[in-house]
Amino acid sequence: MPFMVLKASFLSLDGVDRSANCSKIEVTAEVEEKDVTTFASAGWKEVLGGIASGSLAPTIKNDFAGIDAALWPKFGLLIPFEVRASNAVVSAANPKFTGSVLVKSLTPISGSPGDVNEASYTWPTSGPIVRAIA
Template identity: 35%
Template sequence: MGKFTLLDTRLFAPGTDLSGASNKIELSSEIEDKDATNYRSGGWKEVIGGLGSAEISGEGQWEAGDPGMVDDASWADLGGTGPYTVCPTDAVVGALAYFTNGLRANYTIGDAVGELAPWSGTVKSNWPLVRGQIAHPPGLARTTTGTGTPLNLGAIPAGRRLYAALHVLSAAGTTPSLTARIESDDAAGFTSPTTRLTFAAAPGPGGQILRGDGTAVTDSYFRVAWTVTGTTPSFMFAVSLGIR
């Protein structure tokens, strides 16, 4: 990816797509530096890495009156934790995505008379910030059981983990239910898939995030698969995958 202008950045809160109500999104990640200087440090300060942290901040145009709008979603999420995914350019399959499990730490609204009503908010990380890819796009309705496009994420070395975030953005039908899982295989054809992570059944909008146990995985291809049940069910959802 070369240089580009921010025109179609995407922001997914637990069960809401806030992209259309946002005009600024910032990501930051840092490792705390701990002073390890001693008499054998050669006269220079010596530091080692300590605790890591990440933050997502956003702002944009205030809207309210529907669970999918920023005010309703922000009040519902404030003080709680869940998955947050940011895509710099778009949310098509394979698009670059950054995601984490975070605490919705604050929410601010209001400005001077005559100004377009704004909002702003911050998410503080509870898990590492993961650099990955979109495994399922948000704008594609699913009405039946199926599988997504394979992604070549590479093998997972021991000590690293597979991370996956699920954002269920809408649900329709009578008693609809979506159960998503992450599968891996050693080839793109997925002739012998292995389930690595399984999300809880989702009856409606909401978010979930999972991670592996740090065991090495030699498979290099990963995909999302899902089971849909109910009477005339229909789900819109986004999934991000990554290894860290």
């Protein structure tokens, strides 16, 4: 059974590689559960998928000249993203996930004395998350 250790993942925000400022990436896709149970369901719940949604949850090490300068003007706007498990070329073994996210929150300063200035975000996607192998 193959396992994967994330060592050199790739994150692009608004067309710019931000991997060097990122220490965690999580892409989530989910679908609403719609109950379609009837009396003919024989006492078992039946469900169908409803509207899909997703999110991008990166942890970003803040950098005022780079990250903050680029993202602050995008606050409240949609930006494109691309995520790969590895920074290697896109393939069946290294698919890319792309879409748009709403930059709904920013934390330019976070930490106590001696801490790394970093922040974790969860930005909702707008439209589909696309998985591609080429």
